[in-house]
Amino acid sequence: MSAALECRNLKAGFGDHLVLQGVTLAVPSGGVTAVMGPSGCGKSTLLRCFNRMNDHLPGFFREGEVRALGRDVYDPTWPVDSLRFSVGMVFQKPNPFPMSVADNVLFGPRLLGIRQKQELSEILERSLRAAHLWDEVKDSLSSSALKLSGGQQQRLCIARALACKPQVLLLDEPSSALDPIATARLEETVLDLATSVTVLWVTHDLQQAARVSQHVAFLYLGELVEEGPTAEVFANPKNQLTERYLTGRFG
Amino acid sequence: MKPFHLVVGEDLPKRFLSAAALLVALGLMFGLTFLVAWGAGWGFWPKPLELLTLADGTKVLGELWDRESDPVGTGLRWRVKVGNRDLWGSDFRVVRQAEVVKVERPTDAWVLERWEYGNFYGFVLSLDADGQVFDPKTPGFQAILSRKLREVASLKRQSDKLAAKVARKAQASEEELARLASLQQAQEGCTLLMTTAGGERKDIPCAQVVHARPMNRLGFWGKLAVFGERWLEFITAEPRESNTEGGIFPALFGTSLLVLLMTVGVVPLGVLTAVYLREYAGDTRFTRAVRLSVTTLAGVPSIVFGAFGLAFFVYTLGGTVDKLFFASSLPTPTFGTGGILWASATLALLTLPVVVVATEEGLAAAPVEVREGAQALGATRWETLRYVVLPYAKPGIYTGMILAVARAAGEVAPLMLTGVVKLAPALPLDSSPPFFHLERKFMHLGFHIYDVGFQSPNVEAARPVVFATTLVLLVLVVLLNLLALILRNRARNRVMSQAL
Structure with a gap:
């Protein structure tokens, strides 16, 4: 099994603050990999390294190799926009654009230059179905996305990312702004997706990590403490820090 | 019911202070609006014609405009608009109240609004039209008179048009001259024989008369109709009598076009400037300095912008344009003199700061999450x-537009240096190619108020025009603001999330 995402001795930070202190991680292709850890441990920074979303933040610096789909993400022949078409991302807070549901989903394909009506409507339906949103919005595709509920908005953001046919999906605590029912629907959606797309899911919710992931990585103070198959790590943590975190003694 | 001191709480004095401030502000604003509306309404409402008989037997016919205390002696004196400027040199006559022995409202008194010399107040002896003589006492006289006046007015329009055409050409054809002469002759056949209250005879050609009205015979509805007619004429007609009578259409048109051109100029420029400042430039010492200068620019007196507009737009830019494209007509300047284009450019510069600042705030309203998305x-x-980002910034952009339009519509000082005139011979937009004549001078409501109210030879008689022009300007600004407000609210609703 080859790695979909990979980083080697990755050091990254902002200004004079080093957030990631040399992380080496390989995310296996297919399925859901969860990155967990307490707040401020560098989970989001790590995630955002894979689609270069940190680059425009003030004072960002990076050292060490980052690879996605077997290619260096900083490869000058690989433009950042096409990297992001392959590595999609969903954020903590639902962030639909102030336009219709359909325009939201088709934002990416249109940037890719797809103009044909037939093709666009196929993409629209496929993406919304994959995000388990089609049945709820199929009659209101042209109404504003901002009128959807929080959970629907977050699934719309997934559909929007899927419309570009990414091979990897980065989820940055996507359920932290949602209620438990919306969270359950979101998890269900992502688990269905994970059969065809590699998902890297950042969460601080242990139960969620246990529920959704096959593979898990534990990050603490910018260092990778432990990684491995979820069942194994949860049952038999090799590192004392992991054990203490899993048993709720800090975090 | 709670005790009063619990309802109002402890901050009663502060609450009263702020409420009082609001009251004062509202009072001032309502006062201003009411004054303007009252002045305009009163000025255009048909006033009865009073026939005053004085102690020495003199008879005075006119509208009673003011009762004021007499600076000499005691008692009141009346200011009566007696018109007939061609006979007596002035529109007004001041009469001591003590001298008045009798006040009547004769039903056979008429007001003639004329193209020249203002109103004529008097009595109709007869109408002499194409050899026929009509007595004002015959039934249906008023209908005959209005029909004749309409006919003559139509002839006059034709002959004026033809005369203008003839005047433009160096050599008019024989045929045109003959037609002009016949049109003019046809108008001459109609004359109103009038007499003043004092019995002075005056024959007025029908072509000189705009309206003839037996004011004291009109009931409320008749007066209302006259009131409406006067407003309609005011909005749609050209000014007469060095702007103190007639309409303000060219000024209304000039103001609207000026504001429109200004908006077309300032919005793209301001938005792009703000986009660069906020989105591309980053927060450096330089951008902060630029931002500070832009805001400072908003506090520069507008006459300074006018001077700059004259020096840069009119002389430098306009002069260059003339040298490059209109060299054949030099030394007569085409663009090298004030005109509506340069005036709008000056106003655009003047309102640039508000658009930049408001757009920047609008851009800041786009959430980081959505940008990253x-x-x-x-x-x-x-x-x-x-x-x-732009959909989020739109409400801010429209806010900037509202502020810019409101400021530009009311500015006068910079225009006086860059192309406004008291009487423009032609509109900046007409049917002769290339249709847009942006080099032309223009009229403006604000300047019109200044000119008619303070620079005209007949300030007193022009008072209704000043108030009415002010009212029109206020209404125009309100309408423009409403339009921008609707646009802004629509844009705002689009980016308001209902969830979360």
């Missing part, structure tokens, strides 16, 4: 800006 989908900075 677009970038994570592979959108470039420009694509993010164009499709995602």
Whole structure:
């Protein structure tokens, strides 16, 4: 099994603050990999390294190799926009654009230059179905996305990312702004997706990590403490820090 | 019911202070609006014609405009608009109240609004039309008179048009001259024989008369109709009698076009400036200095902008344009003199700061999450800006537009240096190619108020025009603001999330 995402001795930070202190991680292709850890441990920074979303933040610096789909993400022949078409991302807070549901989903394909009506409507339906949103919005595709509920908005953001046919999906605590029912629907959606797309899911919710992931990585103070198959790590943590975190003694 | 001191709480004095401030502000604003509306309404409402008989037997016919205390002696004196400027040199006559022995409202008194010399107040002896003589006492006289006046007015329009055409050409054809002469002759056949209250005879050609009205015979509805007619004429007609009578259409048109051109100029420039400052430049010492200068620019007196507009737009830019494209007509300047284009450019510069500041605030309203969302989908900075950030910035942009329009519509000082005139011979937009004549001088409501109210030879008689022009300007600003407000609210609703 080859790695979909990979980083080697990755050091990254902002200004004079080093957030990631040399992380080496390989995310296996297919399925859901969860990155967990307490707040401020560098989970989001790590995630955002894979689609270069940190680059425009003030004072960002990076050292060490980052690879996605077997290619260096900083490869000058690989433009950042096409990297992001392959590595999609969903954020903590639902962030639909102030336009219709359909325009939201088709934002990416249109940037890719797809103009044909037939093709666009196929993409629209496929993406919304994959995000388990089609049945709820199929009659209101042209109404504003901002009128959807929080959970629907977050699934719309997934559909929007899927419309570009990414091979990897980065989820940055996507359920932290949602209620438990919306969270359950979101998890269900992502688990269905994970059969065809590699998902890297950042969460601080242990139960969620246990529920959704096959593979898990534990990050603490910018260092990778432990990684491995979820069942194994949860049952038999090799590192004392992991054990203490899993048993709720800090975090 | 709670005790009063619990309802109002402890901050009663502060609450009263702020409420009093609001009351004062509202009072001042309502006072201003009411004064303007009252002045305009009163000025255009048909006033009865009073026939005053004085102690020495003199008879005075006119509208009673003012009762004021007599600076000499005691008692009141009346200011009566007696018109007939061609006979007596002035529109007004001041009469001591003590001298008045009798006041009547004769039903056979008429007001003639004339093209020249203002109103004529008097009695109709007869109408002499194409050899026929009509007595004002015959039934249906008023209908005959209005029909004749309409006919003559139509002839006059034709002959004026033809005369203007003839005047433009160096050599008029024989045929045209003959037609002009016959049109003019046809108008001469109609004359109103009038007499003043004092019995002075005056024959007035029908072609000189705009309206003839037996004012004291009109009931409320008749007066209302006259009131409406006067407003309609005011809005749609050209000014007469060095702007103290007639309409303000050219000024209304000039103001609207000026504001429109200014908006077309300032909005793209201001928005792009703000986009660069906020989205591309980053927060450096330089951008902060630029921002400070832009805000400072908003406090520069407008006459300074006028001077700059004259020096830069009119002389430098306009002069260059003339040298390059209109060299054949030099030394007569085409663009090298004040005109509506340069005036709008000056106003655009004047209102640039508000658009830049408001747009920057609008751009800041686009949430970081949404910007990142677009970038994570592979959108470039420009694509993010164009499709995602701009919808959020639109309410701010419209706010800037509202402020710019409101300020520009009311500015007068910079225009006086850059192309406004008291009487423009032609509109900046007409049917002769190339249709837009942006080099032309123009009239403006604000300047019209200044000119008619303070520079005209007949200030007193022009008072209704000043008030009415002010009212029209206020209404225009309100309408423009409403339009921008609707646009802004629509844009705002689009980016308001109902969830979360």
